[in-house]
Amino acid sequence: MAVFLFVVKIAADNWRVHGNPLGTNEIMRGMFGCKREVVVLLGADGVMCALTGVGWVLQRMVREGTVAWDGWGWVVQHVWQTVFIAGVVGLTRLREWPWTHTVFFVLHGLVMLMKQHSYAFYNGHLSSVYKQRALLLGKIKELEGVSPVTSPSATEPPVADIHTTHLTKAPSARERRQSLPHENVLDIDRIVAAIDSGEPLDQEQVHVFERVLKWEVDALSDELRGKSTQPGREYPRNLTLCNHYEYVVLPTVVYELEYPRSASINWYYAAEKAAACFGIIFVMIMISQAFIYPVVMDTVRMKDEGVPLAGRFRRFPWMLLDLVFPFMMEYLLTWYLIWETILNFLAELTYFADRGFYDAWWNCVSWDQFARDWNRPVHNFLLRHVYHSSISAMKVDRHTATLITFFLSACVHELVMWCIFKKLRGYLLILQMCQLPLVRLSRTKWLRNRATLGNVIFWLGIFTGPSVLCSLYLIL
Structure with missing residues (x-):
């Protein structure tokens, strides 16, 4: 109600001064003044989404053995992702679109980049699992044809050196990842080497080797099923064009073999979210036109x-005060627009049942809690493909992985600011990296267990951060 009455007041003031509820209306004219550029934008966006199919083609080649994922596959994928995002950013500079077009296209391009990365690297991992399972199935077949010797065999490894405690547990991908020590991975390699050697094996070796290999095969099969609950969705049967483009339109950036789905579409709910989407955009334009645009034009004039x-810096404190409340409203409305209206609208139309797009971030007492709660889809992407991947691939500790994750996120945000303001300053990157010492500070004895104080500090940052950033980019 407060926002509605506020917009009514803006419209009334515009009518009194300009004879038009929208005022001078420069923002709307910038967005839709050139209809040809709107058509070009929408066409480019469609082409951009279609080009994500390059990742699907590469995964088909990996599955057919044309390209090895652990060889050139992941290199080709990274090169393509670099070309893709460079093309997205380059097109915005080439067309010289207004900031509204640029923000939409670059943010959507980053979403498509994350989707491609998740699709490629999860399926690439599963391709390695699939090859390993095929290898072990072949070794089990060879073991079935082995005639064991009666006397104890001297072939390595002896049964006493094989770890078998894990065989009492049900084989699963979870048990394989979390319960098995590193020695068990070496056991598999030693067993395969023993079978390949053709040296004699005794009855006990054949029996234990077969048990270990079958447990491993069952665990690998469980990993190939992922979260799928229906037959036909496991790897590599998921590598269809339909599956890929279905994933492209789903409101998630983390690829899974199957997602929880709703039984039907609530068209009333979908219409409500669609109406809210356009209504919020209209409110954001009204606020920007009335309170932000004049400040921006004043800096341009200076x-x-x-x-x-x-x-110009003497004007900085007054600019900051002018922008604090408008930016706070725009920040909240932008969050509501994306995570409440657009994502829920897409989820309803695509039968996507996982609606955990955010948590109650407004109750955050620290910046690490905010990073987890305000944008769950991107948080889940960073957790899987940056944080955990850094630990497993680069062999770094948790603190270093956290630093890498924050730094990458900050660089991407700075890229967006560069696209908007056409200049590289690093203010957003620096402020985001400052969240790390603030996180450590929130865990000290002075702030720990003081939820109200932590929440006040958090909201002071939310109020001042956007306006400080915009003022710095405008003045310098």
């Missing part, structure tokens, strides 16, 4: 008139 940097 630069055009050659006002020195010191003179």
